[in-house]
Amino acid sequence: MTGAPATFSLLLPVYHGDDAAHLRRAFRSATLDQVLPPDEVVLVQDGPVGPALGAVVDEIESGPVPTTVVRLPRNVGLALALQAGLAACSHEIVARTDADDVCLPDRFARQVPLVAGGYDIVGSAIQEFVSEDEPGIVRVPPLTTEQITEGARFHSPFNHPTVVFRRSAVSRAGGYQDLPLLEDYWLFTRMLAGGARGLNLREPLLLYRVGAGAYARRGGVRLLRSEIELQRRMRRIGFTTTAQWARNVVVRGGYRLVPEKIRVLLYRGLLTDRAR
CATH class of the missing domain: 3.90.550.10 (Spore Coat Polysaccharide Biosynthesis Protein SpsA; Chain A)
Structure with missing residues (x-):
């Protein structure tokens, strides 16, 4: 520049x-x-x-x-x-x-x-x-x-x-x-x-x-509601397909409800994949 x-x-x-x-x-x-x-x-x-x-x-x-x-x-x-x-x-x-x-x-x-x-x-x-x-x-x-x-x-x-x-x-x-x-x-x-x-x-x-609580905040009912609403909006504007919407609701929504210890393992596994 x-x-x-x-x-x-x-x-x-x-x-x-x-x-x-x-x-x-x-x-x-x-x-x-x-x-x-x-x-x-x-x-x-x-x-x-x-x-x-x-x-x-x-x-x-x-x-x-x-x-x-x-x-x-x-x-x-x-x-x-x-x-x-x-x-x-x-x-x-x-x-x-x-x-x-x-x-x-x-x-x-x-x-x-x-x-x-x-x-x-x-x-x-x-x-x-x-x-x-x-x-x-x-x-x-x-x-x-x-x-x-x-x-x-x-x-x-x-x-x-x-x-x-x-x-x-x-x-x-x-x-x-x-x-x-x-x-x-x-x-x-x-x-x-x-x-x-x-x-x-x-x-x-x-x-x-x-x-403390960093991973706890990635889950819970409140975040699940936001997750479902996000997926609805993304589908509404045509950014995702119906299949992608269904996948995201199941996978991302399910992630919000698993116990915190499992959420930590899943989160770090996702980061490892993205870093590759």
Whole structure:
């Protein structure tokens, strides 16, 4: 890429369940520690937060990194919080990260030029971790646009906290829409169905925190309901065939109901296959 780097916004949601120390670390890793730092940060506070987390939000707002804090009066969930944040972003290119993950220093220097060069959405692999000196499994998503589109018919094709996208491409797809715990997958599906060009980098550019309950959250009746609704929507827009819909309801739906220990084994087996 020649000339000046493209300008971009960083979109970061926060809610009452986040940890204050994790937020401070996540924010620094995505701003001051970056080779190519964002031109602005839009931090969305999704409803009231406790004193410790609120103090870090205030610290960020008054700090050296240009930051707009969008304070929502009540917790509306991730999809609607991100939509509110997108409306406050000043730039066409928007990078996502979460309040408990750690961006590696060259993340945006690797991804932003690719979006500026023509891709609509660029993600990367992630490396799970409990503490930063104990790295865990690497999750490698499908890489090319063709692999991403084909893979999306069975599993989410991007690691959501790693994506950098064109705001206009997200808007054309209808933006983030409420679908608890699967709002990102539904957005990616609509973007790809509309012809968006996607790419994933094989190298992990983000450390993804997996604390207690990480695998428990991948199951349960609430997520099963969202899974069934996701599959209904994907079939409705013609992204999946009837056979793929039936497979997904049985396999992905069944995965939500198996005991957590079995879910961990199945999940890690799926990751191994995708990495190959």
